Amino acid sequence: xRTGVMAFLSGAVFxxxxxxxxxxxxxxxxxxxxxxxxxxxxxxxxxxxxxxxxVVLFRFILMRAGSVFGGxxxxxxxxxxxxxxxxxxxxxxxxxxxxGYCPGPGLVSLAAGRAPALVFVIAMTVGMVANHFxxxxxxxxxxxxxxxxPERP
Numbered sequence: 093x094r095t096g097v098m099a100f101l102s103g104a105v106f107x108x109x110x111x112x113x114x115x116x117x118x119x120x121x122x123x124x125x126x127x128x129x130x131x132x133x134x135x136x137x138x139x140x141x142x143x144x145x146x147v148v149l150f151r152f153i154l155m156r157a158g159s160v161f162g163g164x165x166x167x168x169x170x171x172x173x174x175x176x177x178x179x180x181x182x183x184x185x186x187x188x189x190x191x192g193y194c195p196g197p198g199l200v201s202l203a204a205g206r207a208p209a210l211v212f213v214i215a216m217t218v219g220m221v222a223n224h225f226x227x228x229x230x231x232x233x234x235x236x237x238x239x240x241x242p243e244r245p
Contacts, residue, residue: 095161107200113138116201118192118208125189187216 114120115138123132158164188194193201193212201209 098161106196107203110197110200111204116197116204116206121188121192121194121197191215 110116113134115135120132121135123130124135126132154165184194191198191212193209195216198209198212198216202213
């Protein structure tokens, strides 16, 4: 129960930060990417603030013996860069640049009742479901090895 409450509160703080910074408006993202035109650097300042805060606090958090709710921290161990990672990052960037949304701001905008966000979230969901089916089909056929790590859910 406490974990669910903390997850909700974390999401609410993230959503509020996106809304306050204006990052739920696709035009802000598109203007940031338009370096040859009417460039808006505000996204860079939002990212620098988030990264800076993370760099400082992450070190203090890892000094703890475990998480607030008990148990050890579960940090990623994989450090390899493979084709799947690069292709996924490229698709994410292309979608973000074309639509002006990434998943977090898209969901926040959907909750705010913005119609274009509905189109984005539907397209994102269709892409995730399609990826799931393609991975399962390739894995079942044995024709392709999709990753080098443990089985993903």
